[in-house]
Amino acid sequence: MENYQYLLGLRNKTIKNIIMNYLLYMMSFLSFFLVFSQASKSDDKLDEKQLLINIYGNQNSRKVINYDKSFVSESKLFYESLEKKSPRQLSDKSKIAFTLKNYIEGSSYNNLEQLESVFAENAKLYLTVGEIFKSLTPKEYVAFFKNAEKGKFNGRYGKVLSIEVVKDIATAKVEITIPEKKMIYIDLFLLKKIGDNWKIISKTATRIDETEGK
Numbered sequence: 001m002e003n004y005q006y007l008l009g010l011r012n013k014t015i016k017n018i019i020m021n022y023l024l025y026m027m028s029f030l031s032f033f034l035v036f037s038q039a040s041k042s043d044d045k046l047d048e049k050q051l052l053i054n055i056y057g058n059q060n061s062r063k064v065i066n067y068d069k070s071f072v073s074e075s076k077l078f079y080e081s082l083e084k085k086s087p088r089q090l091s092d093k094s095k096i097a098f099t100l101k102n103y104i105e106g107s108s109y110n111n112l113e114q115l116e117s118v119f120a121e122n123a124k125l126y127l128t129v130g131e132i133f134k135s136l137t138p139k140e141y142v143a144f145f146k147n148a149e150k151g152k153f154n155g156r157y158g159k160v161l162s163i164e165v166v167k168d169i170a171t172a173k174v175e176i177t178i179p180e181k182k183m184i185y186i187d188l189f190l191l192k193k194i195g196d197n198w199k200i201i202s203k204t205a206t207r208i209d210e211t212e213g214k
Contacts, residue, residue, distance in 0.1 A: 092165050096191055096198045100172060103200065104158030107176075110148040120192065120199040127205055141203075155180050168193040176205075184209035 090098075099118050106115030119138035126135055148154055161173040169192055176185040190202040 092170070092193065092198065093163055095196075096163050096165065096170055096172060097160065099191065099198045099200065100158075100160055100163075100174060100189075104156075104174065104176075107145065108153060108156040108158065110145045110150050110152065110154055112142050112145060112150070115145065116142045118200050120194060120201045123199070123201045123203070125203045127203075161186075170198065182209055183207060 102114050103118045105111065106113075106118070116138050119141075121138070123138050124135055125138070125141050126133070127141070128134070129136075145154075155178050157177045157179070159175045159177075161175055163172045164170060169190070172189040172191060174187040174189070176187055177183070185205050185207050187203060187205045189200050191198050192201045
């Protein structure tokens with residue numbers, strides 16, 4: 001009888017130990033899951049911050065949007081993430097960056113529809129054409145690319161230098177380089193928020209490459 005009680009107590013103790021070990025295991029698993037989730041959220045924020053630096057640059061570095069080698073070079077993931085978000089999820093600066101992306105890509109790949117879409121209908125472009133200073137409409141500007149093959153890279157590279165936003169208006173500076181012709185241009189844009197989108201309402205440009213003054 002004493003042996004039976006001893007064995008019964010031993011069995012109950014063993015069952016209790018198994019239950020306690022199981023509970024400890026579950027608590028450890030849950031703790032690890034919570035820590036991992038918080039770390040993932042933190043990493044997402046860091047990744048988003050780094051992607052923004054890739055587009056806009058910081059005081060020490062700038063990233064070139066290179067359409068010859070890839071969709072948007074090092075900014076590809078950022079632009080793809082913009083396309084997956086609804087307009088209400090994007091900041092005004094992100095929307096402007098997306099407008100500039102379409103401007104650069106449309107002009108680099110002779111995509112007339114994409115290029116014209118970034119301008120307001122009544123936008124004015126002030127450019128020097130054939131040494132004559134002119135005021136152009138978006139359709140007149142887009143026509144410069146009409147004889148080139150759509151979708152074929154034409155040698156233009158774009159880099160966003162700056163974006164400044166004040167409520168529903170903004171200014172932006174873009175560098176355009178054409179290495180084969182040894183040309184570098186600075187484009188200055190005035191943008192306006194129209195509805196949920198940002199449109200270019202004015203543009204001017206100047207050439208700053210090494211041939212200037214020669």
